[in-house]
Amino acid sequence: MIVDDEPMQIQGLLRHIAWEKLGYESPLTAESGEEALALLETTPVDVLITDVSMPGMTGIELLAKCRSDYPHLQSLQTVIVSGFDEFEFVQEAIHLGAKAYVLKPVKTEELEQKLASFRSSIEQKDRIEREMESLKEKMTESLDMLQDRFANDLIEGRAQSGEMIDSWRRLLELPGGDWRIRLYVFAYDRLQDSARHDAARRIWLSDALLRAVKTGLSGFEHAYVGRTGADEAAVLHLNAPPSERARIEKQFPFVQEVVRESSGESVTVGVSRECGGPGEVPTLYKEVKHMMTRGRMAGAGHIHYFDRAEASDYREFALKEEEIPEIVRLFEEGDADRAKARVHLAFDSLETRPELSFSYVQAFAMGLISELARRIPRTADKGGEFNVRSWQRLLDCANLREVRETTLEALSRYRQLEDKEQDQQRHHLIHQVASFLEERLREPVTVKQLAERFQLNPSYLSVLFKKETGKTISEFVQEARLGKAKRLLQDPNVKVYEVAEQVGFQTTAYFSFLFKKATGVTPQEFRDYHYGE
CATH class of the missing domain: 1.20.272 (Zinc Finger, Delta Prime; domain 3)
Structure with a gap:
């Protein structure tokens, strides 16, 4: 989409840019920011080219509106076009997400280079999205991977919300209603030295344990197996009646024996108490791990059951x-x-x-x-x-x-x-930032550069600065520049263009525009008044 209040500018871009060759459809056009927003609400647009200076809504305001009110436009690639070679415009446009900034008269070659770059970025993004969709499909096809992730999500406390649980219900066809959950943990005891220092051996042992657990507990409804560590596997058993719990627990010695025969390593098994929902699973896991650690003091390769005595000991721990x-x-x-x-x-x-x-x-x-x-x-x-x-x-x-x-x-x-x-640290920090900016009014310092210098996140620095000073960083810099300009203008030996340069404005015209907007008078009128005094 091309947005410009001058129809001749729009027609020039339509005629002279090789849109089809660059891989673009014929652009949509709008002669105001309001007209552009109406089109953007209903029409998919990948690239926006907008003039800065337009009656009513400026190009900067149009871009800000797209970013704040239209979530589907967050990835919009934007080129800002202006007749002003001003850092302030560039800074604000980039802050709002503009990807390029060109000056009038627009050079066809320059704009085509940017459009070609945009096209490449859009294609790369589409490819990544297609690959993510493909990955999701493969994950859905892999029951083992889903079970592993489900077990880890519950044990690590990532599946607490109703929405997350519902999504897992759909993926794994989990039982509806409330759950009664019991946790079984299978973990190697002290591994032999040859296993502890051999990466390939550790990987093989991890896979062997997981295979033994899955084989031994196959056929039990609503028993979900996951790898919870290099030397450990866990099983979540949902809504199991006492008869099924008894049958599954009879399989534990079988799992231990299979691992011992195949690897020569012993495995300790921990059986949790029963809990009433996903939110308690992280605690179940901690309780069982604590019990297994204490239980190993009496020897390796045992099966331990969490009881009241264990609960009391764990709470104290x-x-x-x-x-x-x-x-x-x-x-x-x-x-x-x-x-x-x-x-x-x-x-x-x-x-x-x-x-x-x-x-x-x-x-x-x-x-x-x-x-x-x-x-x-x-x-x-x-x-x-x-x-x-x-x-x-x-x-x-x-x-x-x-x-x-x-x-x-x-x-x-x-x-x-x-x-x-x-509060004292923040006050001291923002004082340092403000002093740094005041010492470099002639330099175009960005928020990102400031954040890097003071080792902060850019967004956090912006919020902190506004909270401490009551002004945004841009507002502070502009006020500081104009304040210094007022002091310099009272010296008749300093030319107006020299004042503009010393306070960081690249052109006298833009300096005069902002000065009058802030004070109500031009720099020369301000000087004449104070010089007359």
Whole structure:
């Protein structure tokens, strides 16, 4: 599509560009941004060529509208055409996703080169999409691959949403309604030295274990096998009645024997408790792995069943080894609400454990606070005051309720210290960015270059800058340029074109245009007024 308010410009491009030879259909045309949008809503367009300066909606505004309001136009290849050789236009166009920028009068050869490049990019994108569709079809045909991915998605907690579960139901024809899930884990014990240091041997052993598990458990409805590690396989068993569970568990010694005869290696099997939904599967896996690790102390090649004693032991382990790191991680990611909810769950669990001493409860709270205190910068917590005061208050607590309240108060204090330190760091960083920009007003510094220099994501830097200064980076640069220009214009010995150059404008015309737009007077009128004073 070609968009230009001058019909002669459109006709010139239609006549002089070898559209068919370049692989394009005859272009659509529009003489305004509004007309172009109406066409783009209903007609598929791969390449947009638009003039910048048009009455009503400019080419830049048209491109911004396409990006913000029309998801199907996100991959649109855009050429911006303008009579102004201005960095500001180029910068804004590229920021909005324009792929090329050409000046009037348009050179046919230059535009044809860009169109040929676009054509190549579009063909490559189409080829990738076709290959992805082909891959999806192959994946659907491979039941083993789907089962493997399904098992891993549940164990790693990636299949939590209803939409994801429904998609797996369709792909694997899983049972409807709620699920009762049991997990079986098969894992090699201590591998022989020859296997640990031989990559080919490790791969062979991994495949051998997976084959043995699939062979031994074949024929059982709703049993899904996946490889969960180089030395491990897992089976998810859905809605199995007691009789089928008994039959499948009788196959475990068979699997162990097949592996032992083929490889000389022993395999330990872990059997989980039954849970009531996909959301609990990651916990099932952790419980079974913990049980198997402890069980190996009594010897290799056994079958272990998760029971109440194991559950009690695992909860104590999880509180120390898993809950504290997870709570700290949530706080570090800025998710304080979820972190506090996790703390409440931990204390709820402690309340149901009458066998645990009150000293254990205090030790858990002190361990959590100490782990957080280690992450507070010294500037925010001089002399470790946070840690010392929190510990003293915990030692003065008389019951679990007081420990819970004291811990939550300490977490709130920690969040305040973190926020204060981050605010100071952000303020210092943006001050550095602003100073850097003010020192280089003559240079066309892009957001990407700024982000690379200060080691930040470009989008995050833009958001941070706006939040701290109340202005976008472009607005800040333009205000800084105009501010410096005002100071220079008060010196009658500096020519207007010299002022434009010193503040980073490539042409005096564009400098005068922006200056008048911002101040209401031309640079010369501004100078005359102040010189008269």
